[in-house]
Structures are given as C-alpha cells and as structure tokens.
Amino acid sequence: MAETVTELDRLRAFADELIGDSADSWDRAGTIPEEIVRKAGARGLMCAQVPERHGGLGLSSADNGELTAFVGSRCSSLRSLMTSQGMAAWTVQRLGDRKQRAALLPRLAGGEQAAVAFSEPGAGSDLSAMATRIEPDGDRVVVTGEKVWITAACYAEHLVVFGRYGDGTAAVVVPAHAEGVRVERVPEPLGCRAAGHARVRLDGVRVPAAEVLGGAGQSTELLVSTALAYGRMSVAWGCAGILRGALASVSRHARTRTQFGKPLAGHQLVARHVAELLAAEQTATRVCAHASHCWDTRSPEVVSATVLAKYVSSRHAAAGAATAVQVLASAGAQESHPVARAYRDAKLMEIIEGSNEICELLLAEHALSVHA
Ligand SMILES: Cc1cc2nc3c(=O)[nH]c(=O)nc-3n(C[C@H](O)[C@H](O)[C@H](O)COP(=O)(O)OP(=O)(O)OC[C@H]3O[C@@H](n4cnc5c(N)ncnc54)[C@H](O)[C@@H]3O)c2cc1C
Structure with missing residues (x-):
C-alpha cells in the first residue's frame, strides 16, 4: 500500500532542500540570505500554525512542533526566525480584534517577517x-x-x-x-x-x-504570558531538534571512528554517552508532544506543560550538545562542525523565553498549588 504523504512531510522536504548544507555558512556570515527567508515565508513555513481561514497552513501544534524540530535539527538560526514569526502571529491571533486578525495574519502567514x-x-x-x-x-x-x-x-x-x-x-x-x-x-x-x-x-x-x-x-502578565506560551513551545521543539542532530552526529562518528582497535561505540563509556543522548532526545520529544497535545486539545494544563517542555528540553539540549562535542572530540572541536554550532546554540536556549531559573520558579509555583 502506498504511504500517504502529509503536508508535514512536504514541509520537511521543502525545509531540507532549502537549508541544504548552508547552515554553517549562514552561521559564519551571521545572516541568512534574504531569498531563503522569503522562500520559507512564502511557503508558510515560518508560522505554519496560523489557521487556514487567516491564510496559514493550519498545522496542529504537534505537527508544527515536529516541523520546528526538523528545522532546529539543521539550523537553529532559521528555527529562531520561525519562533519569532510564530510568536508574533500567535500574539495577533490571541490579542488582536477581528479586524486586526484579518489585516495582519495573512501578511505574516505569507512571509512578512x-x-x-x-x-x-x-x-x-x-x-x-x-x-x-x-x-x-x-x-x-x-x-x-x-x-x-x-x-x-x-x-x-x-x-x-x-x-x-x-x-x-x-x-x-x-x-x-x-x-x-x-x-x-x-x-x-x-x-x-x-x-x-x-x-x-x-x-x-x-x-x-x-x-x-x-x-x-491590559495586565503585563496576561500579555507577556500569551506571547511567551508560543515562544516556549517553539523553543522546546527546537531543542528536541538540536538533540536529534547531535544524536545523529554522535551515532555516525561512534560507529566509524576506531580507537584501541575497535569503533568508539564498542567502548562502554562512549556507548553510555550515546545512550544518554538517546534518552535525552526521547525525553525532550515526549515532553514536547505532551505540551502540544495539551495545546491541541485546549487543556488547561497547557501553561505548565509548556513551561515544563521548555525547561526539560533546553536543559537536555545544552547538556546533550556538550556530550556530542565530547564524543566527537577534536573532530567536533571546530566552529564549523554541526555539534560545535549546536553547543553554542543550545546554551542560549537555557536563557530565552524564561531562563532555567524563571522556569523553575514557575514550575515550583505550579507544584505547590497542585500538589500541596
Ligand atoms: C539569543 C537570545 C534571543 C533573545 N530573543 C529575544 C526576543 O526575541 N525578544 C525579547 O524581548 N527578548 C529576547 N531575548 C532576551 C531574553 O528574553 C532575556 O535575555 C532573558 O529574559 C533574560 O534576561 P537577562 O538576559 O536580562 O538576564 P537577567 O534577568 O538579568 O538574569 C540574569 C540571571 O539571573 C537569573 N534571575 C533573574 N531573576 C531571577 C529570580 N527572580 N530568581 C532566580 N534567578 C533569577 C536569571 O535566570 C539569569 O540566570 C533574547 C536573548 C537571547 C540571549
């Protein structure tokens, strides 16, 4: 039976082709070519969750999350643009009135950054x-x-x-x-x-x-938490992507690089690093999937689930990217290597959209109100 190709599959293929092997050169240049950003925007990649009635692709949070993770596994800079664009669109969708939604959302969904x-x-x-x-x-x-x-x-x-x-x-x-x-x-x-x-x-x-x-x-807390809800979800999925990229690099390297007469993967201390990275990637994916499920089902748990997803995924991404550099050692110790880039990018994810410490305060507040 022929497999059904979904819109998510098509978007991933589009992103794959668009990014190609350019992430490193964009990182070095400190900019993504205008044409790439324009193409990504015109395809609807940048805020794919905007409903179809407003000119978007109407992806669920779960599918948009997987798309975000895919882009994040290849290029955290482009993923960051998606996060900002999606956050802007979500803010307009939630806070704007009908006229503002009708005027702005099609423009954002069409790629105006x-x-x-x-x-x-x-x-x-x-x-x-x-x-x-x-x-x-x-x-x-x-x-x-x-x-x-x-x-x-x-x-x-x-x-x-x-x-x-x-x-x-x-x-x-x-x-x-x-x-x-x-x-x-x-x-x-x-x-x-x-x-x-x-x-x-x-x-x-x-x-x-x-x-x-x-x-x-309006209240600062209401406005800020509305916008940040999307930003946290997007960063969390981006971190799952960083972990996927790191796991792929590490697995390839550990199987092919030989030391002491056998592949690195044959040394148990290296195998432990691989296992830890897999556990980190799976944990991040599951905590993100749960948060997106809460979002898609309009569960009131969405707020705490999103903070948890961002907190868990960003911590794992920062630790996992450091592990990846450790396993690749000198092979990953150059700026141009994807694991070196992941190492720098992942650290920033522990700071933005609510730092680790701010997430801990929010999670503690939640725990104390629910579990006391
Ligand atoms: C890569 C990147 C992208 C960003 N993108 C955006 C963007 O698009 N839009 C935007 O508006 N901003 C953006 N920011 C800013 C970001 O939101 C802030 O950096 C972040 O909120 C932290 O603020 P700060 O850097 O001033 O650190 P500070 O608030 O000065 O905090 C310094 C340290 O103290 C800790 N801390 C602060 N208060 C407490 C507390 N009450 N309890 C315990 N610990 C505490 C923090 O966790 C941190 O470790 C970005 C930042 C970075 C690095």
Missing part, C-alpha cells in the same frame, strides 16, 4: 520593569523606548512591541522601517548567529492607534 520585543536594558527576567512607553495622541500612539536582543529584528518588517500604556501594558505592531525606529545588530552573538538579533531604539515612533492589539492598558 516579524519580531517580538519585550526585553529592555533594565527589564530581562522581570518584564514588569519595562520602561517603553506607548502613549495616545489623537488617532495615533507614540512609542518611545529601547529593546534589546530582539531575535529576527534584522529581517523584520513588523515589530510587536510591548510597553507601558497608562496604568497597564499594551502590545503594538510597529513597522520596522517607520520613522524613529533604529535596528542595531547585536555583534558576535554566542549562538544562533544568523538569527538577526538586534537592539531596537524607538524614538517617538508614531503609529495608528488601530495597531494597538486588542485595546490598551
């Missing part, structure tokens, strides 16, 4: 300290502030900017090329070097008030 800006020099883990101001001025709002480490900002046409609005918080969609916006690339990031991280200065940027998503003056 977006970045999401919370972090500031004085507001990293503590986003209640955001100082960016969004102030009403007739039928416009004026946005003033400074955002740091904004993934994808160097590629973006749209910036979803979070800031203070009266006594509350708001998210506003700002054209990246509007007067008063300055995007300054972060020099030499440790990893995900082609993900277009930038400092974004907003100097009295005037945008129509209609671009404030779902009205102004």
Whole structure:
C-alpha cells in the first residue's frame, strides 16, 4: 500500500532542500540570505500554525512542533526566525480584534517577517520593569523606548512591541522601517548567529492607534504570558531538534571512528554517552508532544506543560550538545562542525523565553498549588 504523504512531510522536504548544507555558512556570515527567508515565508513555513481561514497552513501544534524540530535539527538560526514569526502571529491571533486578525495574519502567514520585543536594558527576567512607553495622541500612539536582543529584528518588517500604556501594558505592531525606529545588530552573538538579533531604539515612533492589539492598558502578565506560551513551545521543539542532530552526529562518528582497535561505540563509556543522548532526545520529544497535545486539545494544563517542555528540553539540549562535542572530540572541536554550532546554540536556549531559573520558579509555583 502506498504511504500517504502529509503536508508535514512536504514541509520537511521543502525545509531540507532549502537549508541544504548552508547552515554553517549562514552561521559564519551571521545572516541568512534574504531569498531563503522569503522562500520559507512564502511557503508558510515560518508560522505554519496560523489557521487556514487567516491564510496559514493550519498545522496542529504537534505537527508544527515536529516541523520546528526538523528545522532546529539543521539550523537553529532559521528555527529562531520561525519562533519569532510564530510568536508574533500567535500574539495577533490571541490579542488582536477581528479586524486586526484579518489585516495582519495573512501578511505574516505569507512571509512578512516579524519580531517580538519585550526585553529592555533594565527589564530581562522581570518584564514588569519595562520602561517603553506607548502613549495616545489623537488617532495615533507614540512609542518611545529601547529593546534589546530582539531575535529576527534584522529581517523584520513588523515589530510587536510591548510597553507601558497608562496604568497597564499594551502590545503594538510597529513597522520596522517607520520613522524613529533604529535596528542595531547585536555583534558576535554566542549562538544562533544568523538569527538577526538586534537592539531596537524607538524614538517617538508614531503609529495608528488601530495597531494597538486588542485595546490598551491590559495586565503585563496576561500579555507577556500569551506571547511567551508560543515562544516556549517553539523553543522546546527546537531543542528536541538540536538533540536529534547531535544524536545523529554522535551515532555516525561512534560507529566509524576506531580507537584501541575497535569503533568508539564498542567502548562502554562512549556507548553510555550515546545512550544518554538517546534518552535525552526521547525525553525532550515526549515532553514536547505532551505540551502540544495539551495545546491541541485546549487543556488547561497547557501553561505548565509548556513551561515544563521548555525547561526539560533546553536543559537536555545544552547538556546533550556538550556530550556530542565530547564524543566527537577534536573532530567536533571546530566552529564549523554541526555539534560545535549546536553547543553554542543550545546554551542560549537555557536563557530565552524564561531562563532555567524563571522556569523553575514557575514550575515550583505550579507544584505547590497542585500538589500541596
Ligand atoms: C539569543 C537570545 C534571543 C533573545 N530573543 C529575544 C526576543 O526575541 N525578544 C525579547 O524581548 N527578548 C529576547 N531575548 C532576551 C531574553 O528574553 C532575556 O535575555 C532573558 O529574559 C533574560 O534576561 P537577562 O538576559 O536580562 O538576564 P537577567 O534577568 O538579568 O538574569 C540574569 C540571571 O539571573 C537569573 N534571575 C533573574 N531573576 C531571577 C529570580 N527572580 N530568581 C532566580 N534567578 C533569577 C536569571 O535566570 C539569569 O540566570 C533574547 C536573548 C537571547 C540571549
């Protein structure tokens, strides 16, 4: 019987061809060619979970997760652009009104790149300290502030900017090329070097008030947790991908490299590394699949399951990528090797979308409320 080819299969094949063996050269250049980003966007790869009625591919969280893991196994920079784009689209879908969804989602689903800006020099883990101001001025709002480490900002046409609005918080969609916006690339990031991280200065940027998503003056926690829910899920699946890539490199090397008269895999201490990597990859995949299942079934458990997925997967990815470098030893000890890149990229995953410590605080809070 002929096997059915799914949309997920087609998207993976497309991503495979698009990335080819270019991830290393993109990492070295610190940028992904515009044409690649455009093609990925036009195919719907960047935010494949956007519903079909809004011009997206309507993938489930589980399928989008597998797609994200596939791209993450090959190129964490392109995967980072997917995370930002998906997070922007999810923010519009959840916080925007009907008119805003109809206006923005088809553009994002069609490939107009977006970045999401919370972090500031004085507001990293503590986003209640955001100082960016969004102030009403007739039928416009004026946005003033400074955002740091904004993934994808160097590629973006749209910036979803979070800031203070009266006594509350708001998210506003700002054209990246509007007067008063300055995007300054972060020099030499440790990893995900082609993900277009930038400092974004907003100097009295005037945008129509209609671009404030779902009205102004909402709770910071609600706005931020809505956007981060998607970001955490996406990073978690990306980390499962990093582990898959590391496991493949390690398995190939351990079978083919001979020392002391037998393949490395024949030495039990090396075999243990392989076993640990497999366990890490399987653990990450399962915890991500559970979180996506909660997302797809609209389970109230989705919030804690997503934090758990991000926490578990990023820790395993950072440890697993280090193990991969250990097994490949000198063969993996050059910047251009995929395991070396994975090692640098994975470390950053323990910092973003809620650092390990912030995830631990959230998980402890959850445990204390549920299990006490
Ligand atoms: C590669 C990369 C991509 C990023 N992309 C984006 C993006 O697209 N958009 C965006 O808005 N931001 C982005 N960021 C910023 C990111 O969200 C922040 O770096 C992150 O929230 C941590 O903030 P910080 O770096 O200021 O560290 P800090 O908040 O200063 O924390 C420093 C250390 O203290 C710990 N810590 C802080 N508070 C506590 C506490 N209460 N209890 C225990 N430990 C604590 C932290 O876990 C960390 O280990 C990105 C960052 C990186 C590195």
